Amino acid sequence: MKRGEAFYEGKAKILYTTDDPDLIIQYFKDDATAFNAQKRGTIREKGIFNNKISEVLFTLLEGKGVPTHFVRRLNDREMLVRRLEIIPVEVIVRNLVAGSLAKRLGLEEGTPLSRPVLEHCYKSDALGDPMVNESYILGLGWATEAELREIARLAFRVNELLKEFFDQRNLILVDFKLEFGRHHGKVYLGDEICPDTCRLWEKGTLEKLDKDRFRRDLGRVEDAYQEVCRRVCS
Ligand code: TMP
Ligand code: ASP
Numbered sequence: 001m002k003r004g005e006a007f008y009e010g011k012a013k014i015l016y017t018t019d020d021p022d023l024i025i026q027y028f029k030d031d032a033t034a035f036n037a038q039k040r041g042t043i044r045e046k047g048i049f050n051n052k053i054s055e056v057l058f059t060l061l062e063g064k065g066v067p068t069h070f071v072r073r074l075n076d077r078e079m080l081v082r083r084l085e086i087i088p089v090e091v092i093v094r095n096l097v098a099g100s101l102a103k104r105l106g107l108e109e110g111t112p113l114s115r116p117v118l119e120h121c122y123k124s125d126a127l128g129d130p131m132v133n134e135s136y137i138l139g140l141g142w143a144t145e146a147e148l149r150e151i152a153r154l155a156f157r158v159n160e161l162l163k164e165f166f167d168q169r170n171l172i173l174v175d176f177k178l179e180f181g182r183h184h185g186k187v188y189l190g191d192e193i194c195p196d197t198c199r200l201w202e203k204g205t206l207e208k209l210d211k212d213r214f215r216r217d218l219g220r221v222e223d224a225y226q227e228v229c230r231r232v233c234s
Contacts, residue, residue: 001025001080011037011125012050012196022183023071024083028054032196034215036128043214044222048076049229050194055079056232057162057193064161066154068189069181084181084190087143090129091151092119093159094175098199099212101175110206116159118152123179150187151180158189166200169231171209174199195228 003025004017011033016025028047033040051073058070069081094101097111101119120137121129137143143151155178166173176198179191191197195210202209208216209224 001074003078012047013192018080022083023080025074026079026081026192028077028079028192032211032214034211036125039215041214043225046196046222046225049225050192050196051077051079053194053229053232054192057165058189060165061158061161061189064157066158066161066189067186069183069191081190082183082188084183084188086123086179086181086190087147087151087187088123089132089137089142089151089180090121090123091155091178091180092121092175093117093155093178094119095159095163096172096174098174116156118155147180147182147187154178154180154187154189162193162198167203170203171228171231172201172203172206174201195225200228 001018001023004019006014006016008015012029012031014027014029016027018025028051030042030044030046031040032043032046055070055073058068062068062070069084071080071082073079094113094117096113097107098109101107102109120132120134122132123129134148137148138145158178159173162176163173176193178189180187181190198210199212200209201207208218209228212218213221213224
């Protein structure tokens, strides 16, 4: 598949056109940012790990009936995906209290939730991805009621499938972020699923094996990505 022009560059990925208007190439960079890009750095070979991890997870989900934008991995840093009209909402699913939820409600990290919690944020770097609710999303016309229902159903289904998958690899899926978009009128899961977008803790020790190692300067950042890749891809 021939790479055309770059039409979007985000904090961790670049998107290129192809000669098929329905397909684009998603290129994974090593750049890492946190706290709305106030903290910047590079995680060596992160792009290669995230490309491989996303390939495995999208393939798993697709096989279980979750429509994803993934078509195939092209090389170390590129995957071919369906071109989506992105719905400007970040969808977060939480199984344990961590990160911004711990901070906002003054709760201890690791506190269990009696059922998974679904959160929505408006995808806007300029505003720092503020939290919104379904009423905002409907009122602002970002998605229809049917699309929101489908997004919630898919997000909880993804949680069930990934929780089990990671559990079998001795990892606790604490929380994660998903993005969705439309393609020929249907809702698809887009973006990537990797240690940038998931919190993963080692069972037993609760050691963090995700981007929190970079956000919080915990050290051995590359090792964590490599270890998750090893467990996911083997
Ligand atoms: P949070 O606790 O900081 O709100 O993060 C919840 C989950 O969402 C966590 O797994 C990391 C992921 N996430 C992203 O993928 N992108 C982001 O910009 C943020 C803030 C979080
Ligand atoms: N990716 C987000 C940013 O730069 C935040 C994060 O993942 O913590 O700013």
